[in-house]
Structure formats: structure tokens, C-alpha cells
Amino acid sequence: MLSYIARRLLLTIPTLLGVTFLIFAVVRLQPGDPALEIAGQGATEEILRAIRQELGLDRPFLTQYLDFMEKLVRFDLGKSLKTKEPVAPKIWGRFLHTLELTLAAMAVAILIGSVAGIISAMRPYSLWDNLSMFGALFGVSMPVFWQGIMLMLVFSLWLQQWIGWGLPATGRGTLLHLILPAITLGTSSAAIIARMVRSTMLEILRQEYILTAQAKGASQTSVIFKHALRNALIPVVTVVGLAFGGLLSGAVLTETVFAWPGIGRLIVEEGILTRDYPIVQGAILLVALGFVLVNLLVDLLYAYIDPRIRYD
């Protein structure tokens, strides 16, 4: 186990370095002169030179990268080109909001996904199974932003008209604000988890030890929950890791629909669309690092739960 952890950790290092290099390069690959971008059209050569010097753009590429890395370990992500304030605190605050939304969505996904998957596997090819599997296909095919808008229409606007009370549709605040965005974001992952749980359960229910349990006279409930489910949840751990990536990228769209003050909206609205590169750079870096770490944890957890993994 220890050697597996060590190997897995070592493999993460080049990935992390590569990610930082790519993010660093992104800003340097931008078409146009960043200095001109900051100073605006009509700036004199002298001003441009001063800005380049301040940003270190006049130094060799590799020196700039090392400088970037040195600042990074001190959590210095630079200053916003628009507000001139350090971007790190803002990015971190927004990231926590996104994490809150993502974890809530994950809870929705695991709950709905495993319940639907287990019931489907218990009665394969029944009406319920067909319905829930078709529902799962709808779930993965539905654009999150459209689903969000539709939920908003029904549970916020229409409910308000009918009974005079609707769920809050925009912003972040109470637990009620979390409901619609979390369901929106969690649906497609719920669908993936449902299909995974179903197929794994079906495979496991065919195993000999299940037959043994049934032969010994164990009840169907006990067979499902004590013998099958525990093993069926092993692959779900991997799916959850993958789903986390899907949730993080879906969060960009969900946040835009529900005006959730998260990192996705920060990247798009205050970063890319206004060309504030330090924000784009820092925020994407944080998301990528988070994703790499979650995958690392999932791999380790997987090896812990299923010892067969380590020997491959």
C-alpha cells in the first residue's frame, strides 16, 4: 500500500508542474500585447515599457516562469488588471462558494443515483427499470443551463404565481437558495451513478457468493444490502471522482444561470470576457489543482477499498 501511495504521489508531481506551466503559458500566448491591454490604446512607449518591467514581461520566458512559481508557493497570484487588487483572496472566496454548490450537488447525485440504480437492479427490465434508465439518459443529455432555467420557471416563478411562494432563484444565502442549483448541477451525475450502480449490481447479483447467501436462506433485502451493495459501491467511488470534474465544469454554467457567486462565473465574466488574465490564470489553476487532488484521493481510496487494484 505504501509503495502504491508513493508511486501515485510521484506521478502527480509532473502533472501539477505541467498544469502550472500550461496556465502560465496561456497568458503569454495571448494574441496582442498585455501591456497595451492594461495601458489602453494611445499609451506611449515609455508607459508600455514601465508596465512590461513591472509585470516582468521583458525578462526571459523561463525566468518569468520561475518567478511565477516562486510567487505561487507564497499564494501570490498577482493583481487584477482592472481593480489593481490582489486576486488570490477573491479567487479563494469564490472557490469556496463553488465547493459548497458542488458538494451539495454531489450529495443529490449520490442519493438519487444509488437509490434509482439499486431499485433498477433489483427488478431488471421492469417498467421502473426502463423508466429510470431512460430518465438517466435524459439526465445526461439535458443541458444544465436549460434544466436550470426550466426548474427556475416551475419552482420559482410559477409556484410564486400559484401559491404565492416560490424557491429563491438567484443568488446565494440561505439553504433554500442552494436547492435549485444543487439539483440542476447534480442531475447528470445522478444519471451516471444510477447507470453504474445498476450495471455493477446486476453483475454482482450473478456471482456465486450471492447464490450461496440465497441458498443459506438470507432474505432478499439482506442479500441486496449486506452482500451486494457493499461491493457494488466500489466502482461508484471512481465515478464520483470523475463526476467531480463534471460538476466543476457544470458549475460554470449553473452559476451563470442562478447568479451564484462562484469561481466559474468569476472565470468567464470577470476573467475571460474582460480580459483580466491574472483572474483567469489563478482561478483555473485552483480548479485544476482541486481536481487533480480529488482524483488522487479517489485513487488512494479505491486502492484502500479494493486491494486488487494495487497489483495491476
Place this chain on the structure above:
Amino acid sequence: MINKTLAPPTERVVEEERLAPARGTLWRRLRKSPSAMLGLGIVVLFMGAGLLADWIAPYDPLRPDFGRAREGPSWDSPLGRDELGRDILSRIIHGARISLWIGFIAVAIGVVLGVPLGAISGYYGRLDIFVQRLVDIMLAFPGLLLAIVLISILGVGLSNVMVAIGVASIPTYARLVRGSVLALREMDYVSAAKALGMSDGRIIFRHILPNCLAPIIVQSTLQIATAILFAAGLGFLGLGAKPPMPEWGVMLSTGRDYLRDWPHIPTFPGLAIMLSVLGFNLLGDGLRDVLDPRLRGKL
């Protein structure tokens, strides 16, 4: 292709005989699956709409008609009119062309770059570690975010969306093909080809890759669905197509301002996205069941 036409007639006949039953079986087995046929039907419907948009769309998708702005569905305009009075059905039909075009181009980019990368990575052990780290780095940016990173380099716009989504799918293909190649590399017929003195390139492209075709086809079908979703998402965020282009994501994004009083404006473009994505997903699942029964039921 050239090889086939230049081959002596006898060889060609043998090859066709060998392929024909396989193709027949594929279609026969696919036809038995109602969901795959439903998917195929939807895909054909949208492809037809996209190809024939100029002839079948009842109105000009771009011309506003302010007198009829925000009108609900009627016989004359089955899906209603948008905020500028443009016919929503006509815009959705023209939007099919844009979305499918993005889907196909993005998948083509992913296949052309990702498949050889995966094949080389799997075939040459020494390059494998390097390529896999590269793939790891790309996969560190989850889904849409990799496309967003690329957009931030390339700039906002529809053609950049195609490139970004295509490039973002390279790691998926590289991983998929690498896995197959790793297994196929050890096959006896590959050793035989080596013993006959064939070049590596010929072994990879003539003998190994044709045997990885099934997973590539399945992945590409599903990948078109993803590309359509991503493109619409980027359009919705304002990073892709721009108004007044009848792109589904853009239509949704501008239509959402009218949600309270005219919900038909954002509803139908979203339905179009969902239906087309569902079609490709159903077809992809069906193809997987037929081509690779071991994966039946898994995503």
C-alpha cells in the same frame, strides 16, 4: 482507399466477402434495439434539418418582424416567435446545421490528433510515459474547463469553439486507443507482421488500428453529443457564437430574459439541444451494445 482500388480483382472480391456479412450483422443487430433506432431516427431528423435548412425552414432565421415579437406558438409559427419576432422553428432548423457542424468538426479534430497519439503511445513503450503525462495534464482541466482554457488562448468565436472542443477531446481518444493498442500489440498476428519485416507504421495503421475501430466509432458518436452540449454551453456563456446567429446556446441565453412572461422563447432551443444530444447518446449506446457487448449497460 488507394490500396483497395489497386488491389487485383480476386483480392478485392475476397475482401468484400469478408466485410459484407459483418456489416449486415451490425445493421441487423442494431435494428433489434428500439432505443438505438430511436436514436438513429433523431440523428437523421436533425441531420436532414441541418442539410436542408435553406429549403425547409418556413421563414428567414435572421429577419426580425417586430410586429409579431414574442408571439406564442400558432399554426403559422408552431414554436412561436422570439423577442425580435423571428420564427423560432426556422432558427432551430438553421441552428441544427451549426450544432452538427461543430460536432463533426470537433470530433474530426479529436480523432485525427488523438488516435495517432494514443497509438504511438501504446505501441512505443518509451514514448508512453511522456505522452501519458501530457494526457494527464490535459485531463487535469475538467471537461468544459479545458475548452474554456483553450478559448482564452484562441479568443472568443464559433470557429475557435470547434477547435477548442476538438482539442479538448484529444486526451479521451488518446487514452482509449492506447488501451486497445496495448492489448493488440501482444497479439500473434502483430508478431507475425513484424517477422515478415513490415514497418511499424504499416503495422499500426493496417493491422492494429482497424481493430480498434469499434471503440473509436462508439466514442465518436457519444463525443458528438458532448460537443453539441459544450458548444451550446459556450454559446450560452458568451464565449462561442454571437447573436444574431441562430445557435441554440445563444438563443437560450438571449431568450432567458423573457422567461417569466414568454417561456416558449428559451424552452424550445433547449429542447432542441436535449433531443439532438439524446439522439447521439442513444445511437452511441446502441452501437456499443452491438460492437462491444462486454460494455453493455455501462456509460
